[in-house]
Amino acid sequence: MTANEVGFAFLILGIFLVLGKWIRVYSSLMQQLFLPSSIIAGLIALLIGPEVLGAAAAAVFSPDHFLAQGLLTETILEVWAALPGLFINIVFASLFIGTTLPSLKKVWIIGGPQVAMGQMVSWGQYALGMLLVILILTPFFGTNPLAGALIEISFVGGHGTAAGLGETFDELGFAEGYDLSVGLATIGILSGVIIGIILINIGARTGKAKYVGGKASFSSKGQHGIVDLHNRDASGDMTTRPESVDPLSIHIAYVGLAIGIGWVLLEGFVWLEAVTYGAATDVYLFEYVPLFPLAMIGGIIVQILSDKLDRFQVIDRKTINRVSGLSLDILIVSALATISVSVIGDNLVTFVSLAVLGIVWNVFAFLYLAPKMIPSYWFERGLGDFGQATGIAATGLLLMKVADPNNETPALEGFGYKQVLFEPFVGGGLVTAAAMPLIFQFGAVPFLIGCSAVTIAWMIFGLLYFGKK
Structure with a gap:
């Protein structure tokens, strides 16, 4: 594969993005579903x-x-198939760079109830998914027990997390899990918006x-996804002079630094595991953990160092x-373009049952536990x-925008603070990345017991501590 072929694959991807954007602009259905142009x-x-x-x-x-x-060459699809695993590292490394990291006390006071709620729902997705797999899908349909982790990976983690775990699926002998998880992520976003x-x-x-x-909170151009001309910032956000270094270049460099720190951390954990309990017990977890959750930790480290050392706030x-x-x-x-539809068809019972169970649990948690x-x-x-x-953080932000367009409640603030104690663990964090390796190493039943215990603990804590306030 040549550099020209890789570049051409990116060019074709850009054409599809433009096409998706203009379909959304002129399709009222796409606007009503608030469907991102990238998904289209x-x-x-x-x-x-x-x-x-x-x-x-x-x-x-x-x-x-x-x-x-079809109309796409094998080379284009080969390039595209490799992109999710690369770009998910950038997405997660960027989560906390450039943000003001609040104190844990402030996070807990304002966002604590939503932390408890979010953790309970995420761990409950694991517990219910494992229960479905153990009792029905594996004994009757021969489903891989690792499928029990797909609801949380796909719904809370979204397309990015699902696609980013592609190598982990392959290494654990569950290659079909990639297609199932990306498909479930699409179902999650659609159901999250529609049901929401x-x-x-x-x-x-x-x-x-x-x-x-309601819809009155969105202008016509807002529903189209277009920023009004008079609201556009002509100057942009320039923190460095282009003759020194382009602002975009330095920001990409900081993201790259975060990914590099994450890679060093991951390699360190792999080495530490190999020379300690790994050699003694033959239990290895970090060799199956992808880079992106550690890239997120690298982003936090970059931001802490920037707060302490960068007086120019670049x-x-x-x-x-x-x-x-x-x-x-x-x-x-x-990720969507390279899904194997035939794999989903071959595992249709697993796909549908996991999707339905995840949606039912999320709706129940919102209506009766929240x-x-x-x-x-x-x-x-x-x-x-x-x-x-149901459909990643962006879906939650969208629904809050419709329900509280003028930010008259503490929902948005609490949701933002929640991420500090949520994203590093579930929804694409360390637990999400380690879930399948844990099932692979210790078995489905121990993982089910552990997830059930954590789910119940968060539920009781939320009901008795925050619920009494």
């Missing part, structure tokens, strides 16, 4: 690729038909959603968001947790 682009690429158009052409005409591989909007409408009619602004959070956003768009398009665990503004605050538990 990825689904279009999947439809015209070998898995859909190619398979249909081969079935209708012949395997030798010129459309039997339904819940908001029900809440508005029953008086539970007192601050709901790091700008908005620019970091652009770096992260670009990486996530590339990741989503490439009011008892979140002492004030439970609807708005719990809605953010529901959105994140």
